[in-house]
Amino acid sequence: MANKKFFKSKNIPLVIQSYLISQKYPEAKCEIKKNQLIWEGKIKPTSLSREYNIRIICNGTLRPQVILYGDKIEGIEREDFPHHFKIDKDKPEVYLCLHLPKEFNYSYSIHDTIIPWTQEWLYFYEIWLSTGKWCGGGHTPRKI
Structure with missing residues (x-):
């Protein structure tokens, strides 16, 4: 039996992540501050959709924080708001749950x-x- 090696x-360093993001999304703001990558941009899921303000904060080790923010987040007051970790109605912003823990790493x-x-x-x-x-599948995350 052959000896299997696992690598x-x-x-990917945050500076390279920032470069790659900036190449694909040049209209958005991407910077590194205090050892964190911060991306702010607008995302439009379909051509008929409105644009949403998104902020992504990454430190290179912990799960990226993905934040939907802005004055007009529909449904933010609802108890059944889907797949999120935390809602701050005062700011207003929602920390989204996008994936299971093992589905993303910084490679x-x-x-x-x-x-x-x-x-x-x-x-x-x-x-x-x-x-x-909610038709997106997944599971309900624990709140942070």
Whole structure:
């Protein structure tokens, strides 16, 4: 039996993550402050959708925080608001739940995972607003 070697994927440094994101989303703001990557942009899940303000905060080790923010977050007052970790109605902002813990690590590029997953979450969010049913799958996360 052949000896199998397993290689651990190396994390993509935040400066490279920032560069890759900026190449794909040049209209958005991406910077590194205090060892955190902060991306702020607008995402439109479909051509018929409105644009949503999104902030992504990454430190290179912990799960990226993905925040939907702005004055007009529909349904934010509802008890059944789907797939989120935390809601702050005063700001207003919602910390989104996009994936299970093992589905992302920093060896993956944020521009190919977290940002498209956010777009998909927003797509299912719009369906939820219309139907009251979450069609995006997953599970209900623990609150932070």
